[in-house]
Amino acid sequence: MTGSGARKERDGEQKPKQGHEQEVSAGTIALAVGILLLLLVPLAGKHMTHLVASALLLALAATSFNLLFGYTGLLSFGHALFWGVGGYTVAVMMARFGFGYVESVLAALVMSAVVGAAIGFLCVRHTRIYFAILTLAFGQMFYGIAVKWDFLGGSDGIYGLPRPFNSLELYYYVVLASVLVSLYVLRVVTRSSLGLSFMAVRDNAFRAEFLGIRVKVTRLQSFVISAVFTGLAGALWVLLETAIGPESMFWTHSAEFVFVTLLGGPSVFLGPLVGSFIYAFLADAAMSLTEYWLFVIGAVLIGIVLFFPHGVLGYTLERLGSRRGAVDGDGR
Amino acid sequence: MGAVEGEREEMLRTEGVKKHFGSVRAVDGVSMRVERGEIVSLVGPNGAGKTTLLNLISGLIRPDSGRIYFLGRDVTGMRPSQLVRMGMARCFQISNVFENLTVLENLLAAVHSIEGSISPLRRYDEEEAVEKAVRVLREFGLDGKAHLTPKELSHGDRKLLDVAIAYALRPKMILLDEPTAAMSVGEKRTTVGVIKKLRDQLGVTVLLVEHDLDVVYEVSDRIIVMHQGTVLAEGRPEEVRENPKVREVYLG
Numbered sequence: 001m002t003g004s005g006a007r008k009e010r011d012g013e014q015k016p017k018q019g020h021e022q023e024v025s026a027g028t029i030a031l032a033v034g035i036l037l038l039l040l041v042p043l044a045g046k047h048m049t050h051l052v053a054s055a056l057l058l059a060l061a062a063t064s065f066n067l068l069f070g071y072t073g074l075l076s077f078g079h080a081l082f083w084g085v086g087g088y089t090v091a092v093m094m095a096r097f098g099f100g101y102v103e104s105v106l107a108a109l110v111m112s113a114v115v116g117a118a119i120g121f122l123c124v125r126h127t128r129i130y131f132a133i134l135t136l137a138f139g140q141m142f143y144g145i146a147v148k149w150d151f152l153g154g155s156d157g158i159y160g161l162p163r164p165f166n167s168l169e170l171y172y173y174v175v176l177a178s179v180l181v182s183l184y185v186l187r188v189v190t191r192s193s194l195g196l197s198f199m200a201v202r203d204n205a206f207r208a209e210f211l212g213i214r215v216k217v218t219r220l221q222s223f224v225i226s227a228v229f230t231g232l233a234g235a236l237w238v239l240l241e242t243a244i245g246p247e248s249m250f251w252t253h254s255a256e257f258v259f260v261t262l263l264g265g266p267s268v269f270l271g272p273l274v275g276s277f278i279y280a281f282l283a284d285a286a287m288s289l290t291e292y293w294l295f296v297i298g299a300v301l302i303g304i305v306l307f308f309p310h311g312v313l314g315y316t317l318e319r320l321g322s323r324r325g326a327v328d329g330d331g332r
Numbered sequence: 333m334g335a336v337e338g339e340r341e342e343m344l345r346t347e348g349v350k351k352h353f354g355s356v357r358a359v360d361g362v363s364m365r366v367e368r369g370e371i372v373s374l375v376g377p378n379g380a381g382k383t384t385l386l387n388l389i390s391g392l393i394r395p396d397s398g399r400i401y402f403l404g405r406d407v408t409g410m411r412p413s414q415l416v417r418m419g420m421a422r423c424f425q426i427s428n429v430f431e432n433l434t435v436l437e438n439l440l441a442a443v444h445s446i447e448g449s450i451s452p453l454r455r456y457d458e459e460e461a462v463e464k465a466v467r468v469l470r471e472f473g474l475d476g477k478a479h480l481t482p483k484e485l486s487h488g489d490r491k492l493l494d495v496a497i498a499y500a501l502r503p504k505m506i507l508l509d510e511p512t513a514a515m516s517v518g519e520k521r522t523t524v525g526v527i528k529k530l531r532d533q534l535g536v537t538v539l540l541v542e543h544d545l546d547v548v549y550e551v552s553d554r555i556i557v558m559h560q561g562t563v564l565a566e567g568r569p570e571e572v573r574e575n576p577k578v579r580e581v582y583l584g
Contacts, residue, residue: 189452193444196433196456200441203430210390212416212445212501225452 026320038176042169049172053240055280056179057233058260062272063186064229065257070266071190072222073202074124077132078139079230079257084146084249085115086231087238091158096151101164105235112231113224120223124216127205139254146246157245164239175236182229187269189225198222230257263304265311274313278304341368342404343505343537344389349398351384358384360561361398366505371531371538373548376558377581382541383425385558386507389539390422391415403504416446421503425510425541427490429482435493436478439465442500465500471534472496472526488519495526505537506530512544520547527551549573557581 041052065079086108093104123134146152153159164171189195197218200208205215238244247253256279257272264275282300286293308315344366351359359381366372374382387393389400391412400408402420412422430438440457443464444450469475472492482490491511498506511527512520524547530536542548548555548569555572557565565575572578 191455191457192452193440193450193454193456193458193461194452196437196441196444197450199433199437200430203432204428207424207428207430207497208441209412210416210422211442211497212413213441213450214413 035180041176042172046168049168050240051280051284053168053172053175054237055277056175057237057240058256058280059273059276060179060182061230061233062257062260062264062276063183063269064226064233066261066266066272067186067190067198067229068222068226069258069261070271071195071202072198072219073205074127074219074222075132075258076123076135076223076226076254077251077258078135078137078142078254079226080249080251080253081119081139081142082112082116082227082230083234083237083253084142084244084246085227086112086234087244087248088146088152088158089231090235090238091161091244092152094161095158101239105232105239108231108235109228112228112234116224116227116231117220120220120227124219124223136251136254139249139251143246143249143251146249153245155246157243157248159243159245161238161242163242171239175240178232178236182232183273186225186229190269194218194221259301261311263301263311265308265314267310268313268317271311271313275311278312342366343368343370343402344539345401346385346389347399347401349385349388349395349400351388351393351395357561359388359395362558362561362563363398364556364563364566366537366539368504368537369531369535370553371527371540371551373540373542373552373555374558375542375545375548375555376564379560380558381561382558383509384561386422386509386539386541390420390507416501416503419502419504420507421498421501421505422507423491423494423498423509423511425513427482427487427494429490429493429497431482434479434481435469435474435485436462436465438482438493438497439468439500442497443468446501468496468500471499471529486519488515488522491515491519491523492526495530499530499534499536503536505539508538508540508542510541510543512542512547520544523547524550 038052038056042049061079061083065076068074068076089108089111090104093099093107094101099107119135119138123131123138126134146157147155164174190198197208197213200211200213201215201218208218209215234248260275260279261272262275263278264273265271279301282297283293286296290296304312310318342365345364347363349359349362350357362381362385374385376382384393388395391407391410391414394409398408399406402415402418405418407415407418430441433441437456440461443461444456447461447464449461466475466478469478472495474489474492474496477485477489482493485493495506495508495511508527512523515523527538527540528551530538540548540551552569555567555569556563557572557575557578559581564581565572565578567575
């Protein structure tokens with residue numbers, strides 16, 4: 001698995017800057033334009049607003065997933081369970097106990113951290129396919145619980161929740177702000193000394209131990225951070241949809257995180273975000289064209305994966321500039 | 333025995349350390365000592381148990397019986413990460429580094445770990461840590477290659493990087509496993525220089541497993557000859573060189 005995870009994360013700042021400065025500023029401009037467009041989205045109508053908000057939340061979950069996958073070298077195939085834990089916590093707090101949005105979302109964060117710590121504790125003892133299968137099993141277990149437990153609404157889930165401000169447009173800005181701040185926090189983590197120890201463990205856990213790094217503890221830290229932000233994405237998504245059902249924890253949803261990450265490129269911080277938007281817009285377009293939309297998406301995606309080896313963003317940055325552009329031209 | 337007169341301070345001691353793999357007695361009751369400031373070489377034919385002994389000392393595997401003392405403390409059964417924090421660093425036979433990080437980042441990972449500055453809120457390339465890392469790279473002549481990845485280094489430089497990472501952990505003692513394996517003559521010269529420098533200028537005690545006897549005779553204060561999991565002979569290079577038992581083992 002670490003083969004597909006041959007990732008680099010470098011820093012351009014201590015390097016001589018020949019020609020590189022341009023790429024960085026181009027990246028910064030792209031980022032500024034992107035944020036501007038995101039601010040204007042509600043002008044494009046309700047459908048677009050809802051679509052972009054979903055894409056943003058998928059992007060947050062996928063970026064969190066990639067902290068564990070791309071940066072720490074652990075492929076979780078059950079990450080939708082944290083999305084579900086966040087989402088169900090909000091739904092239960094509001095529908096069953098009458099709490100407000102803010103308390104409910106905060107509770108979702110705590111819950112994701114607790115569940116993340118417990119499941120992570122059991123999973124980080126294993127790596128590669130064993131880790132993937134174990135997380136998959138936990139994900140399906142939680143899905144099973146949600147389907148059977150009436151308190152969580154069974155297979156219908158919990159629905160009819162109020163949306164904050166009673167306005168999709170206003171809530172869109174809440175989502176946008178939350179996602180941007182979360183991505184910024186995750187960026188800080190990946191550039192921190194903790195982030196470097198994630199990468200050291202990913203590249204060579206054996207040697208990391210001989211650096212005095214406690215490998216399992218480090219993996220667990222990554223797991224919990226990843227779980228919390230995935231949980232936040234799920235929590236905010238419930239308020240967007242005003243409903244949640246068990247399928248949000250089904251393994252296909254976990255696979256979606258894996259998929260969009262590979263699509264955009266796991267070696268670039270914003271790769272999962274780019275992958276999420278491609279996926280969301282593609283699915284939306286295909287769905288309006290044909291009932292065989294899954295087939296259309298499948299075909300397009302196979303093409304992208306085959307012809308963009310390091311993901312769309314990874315590949316594009318490689319084409320645009322030097323090798324360095326490929327690894328840190330992500331417009332920080 | 334070969335130690336200097338006067339003040340001797342024990343760095344490492346093993347007492348009757350044993351490790352059997354099935355019916356193979358890889359290490360079969362080894363007692364040895366390394367004094368502070370020494371360069372000690374472990375030599376012996378293939379399968380003599382040298383690397384296994386190194387693995388036991390560095391905490392990679394646990395002995396079946398016997399004790400290991402480091403800096404006077406019983407460290408038998410401690411994990412490598414604990415021993416590293418106590419001041420025991422180790423290099424590997426096949427260079428063992430972080431392939432997708434730059435040379436500088438390889439060093440920074442070591443610096444942050446040993447300084448206890450691993451935190452989600454501190455940039456890994458903060459000035460203080462970079463300075464420390466660059467200082468180490470300079471000691472090993474790798475400062476010009478700070479932004480390359482290990483893949484882009486020559487075989488010799490990769491090995492040097494391995495040693496530099498260990499040295500960045502500010503160890504009191506470094507265990508080197510065949511540092512000159514598969515090296516060119518020129519690279520071997522450099523490595524001999526580095527081993528001497530570790531002790532003479534950087535004050536690190538060195539325990540070395542090495543096949544190249546020229547290198548061993550040149551750098552060692554003391555040599556421990558192993559054979560079939562036990563210590564066959566021990567002494568200064570000139571003593572070991574003249575030892576008939578050693579000649580027998582090496583020449584057949």
